[in-house]
Amino acid sequence: MAMIEICVEGFGEALTAEKAGADRVELCASLSEGGITPSIAQIRLAKARCSIPVFVIIRPRCGDFLYSDGEFEAVMEDIAAAKAAGADGVVIGFLTAEGRIDIARTKEAVAAARPMGVTCHRAFDMTRDPKEAIDDLIAAGVDRVLSSGQRANAQDGIDTLKAMINRAEGRIIVMVCGDPDPTLLFDGPVNPDAVDFHFGATGYGESPMRFRNPHVFMGKGEDKREYIRRVLDGPAITQRAERLRRLVVS
Template sequence: MIEICVEGFEEALAAEQAGADRVELCAALSEGGITPSIAQIRLATARCSIPVYVIIRPRGGDFLYTEAEFEAILEDIAAAKTEGADGVVIGFLTEDGRIDIARMKKAVAAARPMGVTCHRAFDMTRDPEEAIDDLIAAGVDRVLSSGQCSNAQDGLGVLKAMIGHADGRIIVMVCGDPDPRLLFDGPVRPDAIDFHFGATGYRESPMRFRNPRVFMGKEQDNREYRRRALDGEAIAARAERLLRLAAS
C-alpha cells in the first residue's frame, strides 16, 4: 500500500490519479499537518475512489494536549466519521514521552468502525518497542514512522527492529524515503509494511497586482504569492520505484 499525504481534496484527486492507494488528508502540511475543514473532508470522500484517512490534529507542535484540545479531537473524529472518512490519523503522548494509552483507547473507540493510524507522534516516543506494544494494546491498526530519525535511511535500524517486534500485530507504515530492499532482507511479511510519502512543489500565484508592503506569515518570504502544487509525476515515479524495488 502506498499512501500520499495531501493538503485538500484537489491534491487528493491528483494523488489518486498518480497511483496512490490511499491518501492522508491534511491542512497546513507546513505545520506537519493539522485537521482539514469539514468541506475538504466531504469533497475528498465524495470524489475519491481510494480510501481517505483524515489527520485529526488541532495544532502544530507537540502531542501533549489539554483537555479542551482532546475534547475537540473527539468532536473532529465524529465529524470525519459522519462525512464518510475511511480512517483517522491520531496520536497522543504523555509528558515523559510515552503513548497516552488511555486517550488512544478512547479515540480509537470513538473512531470505529473507521481505521486508525498513529502518526509520527510515535517518532517522539522514548522507547519504540514499548510504544508499539502500547499502540497494539490501544487497538491501533497502523503506525507511521521514519525510525525516529528525519529520514528512513538514518532510522533504518529502528525501523527493522519495529517491524520485527510488531511481528504482523500492527502495520508499520514507513516514511522518509526508504529503500524497501533494506526492509525486506529478512523474514518480513510484505503485507506488514505500508509506504507513505508526499511530493510537494510550488507554483507562482496568477495574481498580477501584488502589494509588497503586506505579508500574512511571520516572515517576509513572498509566500502570499506562492501556491502548493502536488507533483503527480514525482508521485507516480516514486510509487513505481518503490514497487519495483520491493519486487526485486
Template sequence: MSKHPFRIEICVEGIDGLVAAQTAGADRVELCASLLEGGLTPSLGVVREALRVATIPFHVIIRPRGGDFLYSELEFATMVDDIKALKDLGVAGVVIGCLTPDGKIDEARTKALVEAARPMKVTCHRAFDMTADYREAIEALIRCGVDRVLTSGQRDTALEGIDILKDTAAIAAGRIVIMACGALDADTIGQVRQATGVDEMHFAALHTIKSGMVFRNPHVGMGGTAIEREYEITLTDVDAVRRTIAAARAAA
C-alpha cells in the same frame, strides 16, 4: 515477509492533492491541511468534497495544532468531536497521536480516540517517533487497538532510521501495520523497503509553483511568513508520485 498487503499512502494537502495522488496510482491518501506544520485537521468542507471525488480511500489527520502531541483537555475534546463528525460522514480512517509528558503513548486518550473512531481504521502518526522507547510504544499502540503506525524509525529520514524501522517491524510481527516514511523518493524508497520489510510506505511529493496573482502587495506577509511565500502554491507532483510508487513496487 509481511502478513499485510503492501500499500502506498500519499500525504497530501487538501482536495487538489488527493486528486493528484489518486491520478498517480496511490493506494490511499492521508488528507491534511497545512503540511508546513506537519499536517493539521482539514475542514469538513474539504472532507465532504474529498468524499465526492475520491476513487481511493483516504484517512484524515486529527491534529488541532502544530507543535507537540501533549494536548489540553479542550484540544482533546475537539479531537474527539472531529472524529465523530468524520465517522458520521463515512470517512475510511483517521490518523491520531497523543503522548504523555515523559514521552510515552497516552494510552487512556488513545483508547478513547480509537473507541470514538470505530469502525473507521486508526493510524498513529509520527508522534510515535517522539516517544522515549519505541519498543514500549509499539506494545502500547497494540494494546490500544490501533491498526497501523507511521514512522521514520525515530530519525529525520527513513534511510537514517533503517535499523529502527527493521526492528519495529520485527517487534510488531504482523500485530500492527508498520508504515515507513521520511524523505522517501524514487531514489530511496526501494532500498528502505528491501532493508526493513515494512508493511506499507508513505510519502509526500511536493513541488512549488508561482501564484497566479498579478497584483502583489510588497508590504505584507501573512502569518509572519516571508512575502514571497504569499505568492507560492505547494502542490502534489503527479510525476514524482508515479516514479516513487514504481520504484517501491519494483523492490518487492
C-alpha cells in the same frame, strides 16, 4: 502489494494523488506545519470525488502531542465529524509528558473512530522508546503506525524500522515515511502485510496574481508565502510508487 499512502493538502491534491497511483491518501491542512485537521468541506469533497480511501489527520494544532483537556475534547469532536463526513480512517497521536504513548486517550479515540481505520502518526517518532511505544499502540488497538524510525529520514532510521517490524509480528502495520528509498531500505523483499509506505512529492509554483501588495503579508513577514502555491508532483509519485511496490514477497 505494498500499500502506498500519499499525504495531501486538500481534496484537489487527493485527486492528483489518486491519478498518480496512490492507494490511499492522508488528508491534511497546513502541511508546512506538519499537518493539522482539514475542514469538513475538504473531507466531504475528497470522499465525494476520490475512489480510494481517505484517511483524515486529526491534529488540533502544530507543535507537540501533549494536549490539554480542551484540545482533546476538540479531537474527539473532529473524529466524530470525520466519521459523519464519510472518512475511511483517522490519523491520531497522543503522548504523555514523559514521552510515552498516552494509552488511555488513544483507546478512547480508537473506540470513537470505529469502524474507521486508525493510524498513529509521527507522534510515535517523538516517543522515548520505540519498542515500548509499539506495544502500547497494539494494546490500544491501533491498526498502523507511521514512522521514519525516529530519525529525520527512513534511511537513517532503518535499524529502528526493522526492529519495529520484527516487534510488531503482524499485530500492527508499520508505515514507512521519511523519504523512503526502496533501494536503500531493505536487503530483500518485504512482506506486504507488514509494511505500508507513506510519502509526499511536493513542489511550489508562483501564484497567478498579477497585482501584489509588497507591504502586507498574511503570515510572518519574513516568510512571504502569499504568492507561492503547493503543487503535488504526480509523475514523481507514480515513479516512486512503482519502485516501492516491487518490494513484495513472492
